Amino acid sequence: MRWPFRARRSAPATLRRTFVTPEGVDLRLELGSAGARAAAFMVDAFIILAILIAGTIAIAFLYRASGSTQILGILWLVGFFVLRNGWFILFEMGRRGATPGKRLLGLRVVARDGGRLTGAAVAVRNAMREIEGFLPLSFLAAQTSQGVADSFLTIFALLWSGIFLLFPLFNRDRLRVGDLLGGTWVVQDVRGRLGVDLAALSAEKPRRVFSEAALDLYGIYELQTLEDVLRKGRADAIATVAGAIRRKAGLPDDGDDFDFLSDYYAALCARLERGVMVGRRRIDKYAAASR
């Protein structure tokens, strides 16, 4: 009998989302992870803070030189306002749809419905930032500096910003409240390079030939894991994998692990691909071998 309280096995939660272009192809967008988002914000906050400090020092020097408080005071106040509210809005309205922090982490803000990202959506998204973190925390800071912050207020302010800061962790699509209202989400947008073709790696050298039985050992999942191992090129992983394959297939050790693996990869890939072409996709090693 089945234990009634055993956790049900559900499909692992991924950040891949179906996104069909007008041409009818699913792009399978990958959402930015909460960690990447937080890191991007930290980078932005750091840059803003650095600019603010540098600007303040510059203004202080100018004040010493000229002595006119008026213009410099205005400069500082307006500069601070623009930095605080304009940084995110202006950068996200640009062509890259990302602040420097997001760009660094390979993220981009896009409209959830796939349309144009409007200035209004970006403005809403970032206006909500104010009440998510700045409002309770600045209020708290102001009260503390005057020595009137009691523990209730402290707990309330921290709870408030805690709820909003952790909000992305409690929904499937990692939406901030601002994303929710603005109709946006943050997706990964990286510039990748095309990796080398592993199957054509040693085309000029004579390849090793493998028996049917040796090639029947694995399926597509194992093939792609092997691809990862070869692309990462870590010597110990390559030696382990080569050893495992040789043991299972009953092949002698010829001393060149990398060449052995790339030949085996090419042969296995060709064989599985032939299967795919005739409609037999062997998902992994547990599926029946194609004949």
Add this chain to the structure above:
Amino acid sequence: MSALIDGSAAGAPLVNASRFRAAHEAEWERLDGLLTRMEKRSVRALDDDDILALPLLYRSTLSALSVARETSLDRALVTYLEQLCTRAYFQLYGVPTSLARQIVGFLTTGWPQAVQALWRETLACLILTALGVLAGYMLVASDPSWYYSIIPDGMAQGRDPAATQQTLRETIYSKDGEGMLAAFAAFLFTHNAQVSIFAFALGFAFAVPSVLLLIYNGLTMGAMIAVFAKKGLGLGFVGWLSIHGTTEMFAIIISGAAGMRIGTAVAFPGRLDRTEAAVRAGRSTASAMMGVVCMLLVAGLLEGIGRQTVQSDAMRYGIGLAALAGWLCYYYLPRRKEAPDALALSR
């Protein structure tokens, strides 16, 4: 496009993916190069040939992605094509229009239309503020001790019921502190703008905070008027206030209205999904909010510069009413309908 490229020649690659790569890699690289140039600079960095080639390259790469997913087991290839297609999609479909065009569109249509669309909420907020003013006035007029519970000490600055007529007169007609006027204006602007952004953003809590903020704002004004009116300075005080006050109060009322719109959309989504309703309300009111920040900039300038330098009551009323009339015309005067794509606001 065929994934099965004839490879019967001697020394031909083992797998299809290799032939597929060899046949199309040049196209992908060209698309990659074009996208990089567009991302780094703008579409203008591309010449005519490139622009014509772009949609074709995009479509053929997208179709290559479909083919690769079905026929190739090379994961690096599929990942690369996915990334390339995603970048291309967002450059072609998802990029906002240029900043300059957005700003022009905002000033000519986006801003006034967004405010116009809020007219019902604006009216409600105006009534709430007026009620607040009335309540504040009556409370303080009947019992001056109310004043101290309505207005915080920092804001009163000696303008309370116990002050003599002389002190009160000085606060609205004196000329001292002129040196810091402009800096004061900048401070007021940033402060008020921040407050109005809060009023807007807090609206999503079913509009309750926005309503409270408006009523309180009215209360403080009513209480102040009551104090000055008691000493026979009511007219002068309102004039002093109206230079910037008409603009500022209008801006605060609009931001309250925007908050109210979002709050009611969340509370009563109608036939829409609750989030969908919130998204629509948020987008349509965001332009109004950006407009509010601009209005407060104007109000800050009027306040900092005009308040103590303009001394006659008539001038003060004149400036205040002219500003009000200007805003009303800008927002509510009927205008020719333009193409709806100016800021792509109402989608």
